[in-house]
Amino acid sequence: MAASSKTVTAKYRIARNTYACCRLDILHSDEENAKVLVGVLLKGDRELPVGTQLIIPAADKTMENKTALVQNVDGEHVHLCTPFITQPIQEERRKEARIATNFKMLLKGHQLDAVEGAVDGITFQCNDSKNTLTNLVVGRPYEFKGTYKQVDYEFIGVLKHLHYDWKYYRHRLGVHFIEMDHEKETVLRFLINPDYKVPIAQSSTIDTSTGKISR
Numbered sequence: 087m088a089a090s091s092k093t094v095t096a097k098y099r100i101a102r103n104t105y106a107c108c109r110l111d112i113l114h115s116d117e118e119n120a121k122v123l124v125g126v127l128l129k130g131d132r133e134l135p136v137g138t139q140l141i142i143p144a145a146d147k148t149m150e151n152k153t154a155l156v157q158n159v160d161g162e163h164v165h166l167c168t169p170f171i172t173q174p175i176q177e178e179r180r181k182e183a184r185i186a187t188n189f190k191m192l193l194k195g196h197q198l199d200a201v202e203g204a205v206d207g208i209t210f211q212c213n214d215s216k217n218t219l220t221n222l223v224v225g226r227p228y229e230f231k232g233t234y235k236q237v238d239y240e241f242i243g244v245l246k247h248l249h250y251d252w253k254y255y256r257h258r259l260g261v262h263f264i265e266m267d268h269e270k271e272t273v274l275r276f277l278i279n280p281d282y283k284v285p286i287a288q289s290s291t292i293d294t295s296t297g298k299i300s301r
Contacts, residue, residue, distance in 0.1 A: 099139040103224045107251040120167040192231040
């Protein structure tokens with residue numbers, strides 16, 4: 087990372103698998119340490135606890151992120167950190183590539199917009215500024231409600247991670263769906279990709295005009 091000052095979009099770890107979006111003004115960075123300002127609403131308006139992990143996501147999601155740990159914070163909110171290092175991707179390779187999506191689900195009365203995903207996991211976004219989702223617990227299953235062809239379906243999804251963007255009151259949730267039978271999996275595939283092609287072996291059990299799916 088260059089030693090000259092630059093501003094990047096980043097996030098910092100609040101708890102395990104829970105992050106807040108922020109802006110980093112990198113004042114200095116070399117192989118020995120880094121000095122940064124952390125801002126959410128304004129430049130340098132946050133003072134993070136020692137030990138907080140800072141993450142600069144890679145532009146290409148297939149690449150590794152860069153991370154550093156806060157070691158000290160001075161009176162002007164300048165964070166002295168460990169040097170930024172490349173963090174290997176530790177999560178399992180996804181069985182299916184995630185694609186951009188455009189459908190909605192409900193969770194505890196909150197309307198969630200699906201922004202990308204595959205049948206095994208979806209990233210949702212909630213833009214409701216009046217109600218936050220901060221009371222959700224990572225690793226816990228929740229009931230999600232979706233509609234396909236005017237038929238309501240209930241899905242069980244385990245919350246894998248939460249991202250908070252306090253500036254825009256926007257929340258992103260990573261969800262892994264479990265207890266999926268043939269019917270729910272097929273419905274979810276159609277929600278993710280309306281052009282999904284039903285395998286010939288299953289075509290006799292699915293009426294795509296009505297959304298009725300036989301077991």
